[in-house]
Amino acid sequence: MSAPRGTGREIGPAGDRLTRAADPGFVWPVVAAGPQTGPGALPVGSPGKVGVLDLDFRLDPRDPAGxxxxxxxxxxxxxxxMRPLYLDPAVPAMPVVFVMSTGGGIVGGDRLDMDIRFAEGAHALVTTQAANRVHRMDVGYATQDVALRLGVGAVCEWLPDPLIPYGGSRFQQRLRAEVPESATxxxxxxxxxxxxxxxxxWDVDACVSTVEIERPGGVPLVVDTTRITPDEAGHPLVTGDADAIGTLFVVAPGPA
Incomplete structure (x- = not known):
């Protein structure tokens, strides 16, 4: 089951960046079902609650190695x-970028929004400093939206560390990617x-992770949603008895 298409924000820039980041668009009812206010809880939009990250990768025109x-x-x-690192001797022209958090994990009321662009021919690997912890939420919920936009012939490796949703957490994350036929x-x-x-x-109140991959113009390639609630955790078609679940998505030109 997937979120209704078109109910979230578009991938392209629109409106004030911080205002857009604070509004995740469609939120699953199971995620938003808990109390939204309570003693000591910082409201959405408070300092440190709305995280924004915009990255623009391009080929260096001055570098003959590309x-x-x-x-x-x-x-x-x-x-x-952190600053890009060139770590892979097999792909020396590819930067590795680590996304970091100044906090100790994701808490109720957090709104995290990333927009990462890869210009024509660019190739970068984006990962995280460590596994992302989602803390228990007595009040509110947290969201993370990631938009990846690839240019012609670009290569994007989006390989974050695993998500660790703590018991009692309510979290929704959405990855949207626009991939031309020549990109990977x-x-x-x-x-x-x-x-x-x-x-x-799997003692979460609710954890929903959605991946949407499309061609320019909106033709869908992948719409995949993992939804975990107390009623669904442990179901053979959801988590079973596994301690971790995951999917690797590969979209590339030509035959696999």
Whole structure:
């Protein structure tokens, strides 16, 4: 089951960036079902609650080897990136960028929004500093939206570390990617059962992860949603008895 298409924000820029980041668009009812206000809870839009990350990867026109560089970026706490590193000797022109958080994980009321663009021929790997922890939420819910836009012949490797939704958390994340026929996307969506060592095993109030991949113009290639609630956790078609579940999406030109 997938979120209604067209009910979220468009991939392209629209309106004030921070205002757009604070509004996730469509939110699954199971995610938004809990109380929205309570003692001591910071409201959405408070300092440190709306994280924004805009990255623009391009080929360096001055580099004869065709190195990809992070040509432009905008970041707002709690999201930030460290400087690109060129770590892979097999692909020396590819930068590796680590997305970092200034906080200790995702909490109720957080709205995280990333817009990552890959110009024609650019190739970059974007990952995270560590697994992303989603804390228990007595009040509110949290969302994360990631938009990947690939140019002609671009290669995007979106390989974040696993998500760890703690017991009692309510979280929704959405990955949207626009991939031309000549471009390549490698994207991972990995969820874990929570703090297993403490006895948690898919004890979330609600966790929904959606991946939408389309061609320019809106032709869909992939619409995949994983929804975990107390009623669905443990079902053989959802999590079974696994401690982690995940999917690797690969979209490439020509035959696989």
């Amino acid at each position: 190195r990809t560089v992070l040509a432009d970026r905008f970041q707002k706490s709690p999201l930030q990136v 996307l490698i994207a991972a969506d990995i969820l874990t059962a929570g703090r297993v060592a403490r006895g948690e095993h």
